Amino acid sequence: MTDPVRARRARIAKFNEAAKRIGYLLFLVAIVVFGIGAAGKFTPAIVAVVVGSLAVGSVLLVPTIIIGYGVRAAERDDRRAGR
Numbered sequence: 001m002t003d004p005v006r007a008r009r010a011r012i013a014k015f016n017e018a019a020k021r022i023g024y025l026l027f028l029v030a031i032v033v034f035g036i037g038a039a040g041k042f043t044p045a046i047v048a049v050v051v052g053s054l055a056v057g058s059v060l061l062v063p064t065i066i067i068g069y070g071v072r073a074a075e076r077d078d079r080r081a082g083r
Helices: 004-039 044-081
Strands: none
Touching: 004 044
C-alpha cells in the first residue's frame, strides 16, 4: 500500500524540480541576453529581458531551494525511521 504522505511528497518534489529548472533557465537567459547587450548596445528591451528574467527566476528559485531542503530532510528522516 502506498503511503499518501510519501506520494504527496513525491508530487511536490516533481513540481519543485520543474520550477527549479525553469528558474535556472531564466538565469541563463539573463546571462546570455546580458552578454548580447554588453557586446552591442543595451537597449531598453535588453534591459527589460535581463531584469525580468532575474526577477522571475529569483521568485521561482527561492521557494524551490527551501522546499527541496525540506523534501530531502523528510526523506532522510523516513529512511532513518525505517519507513
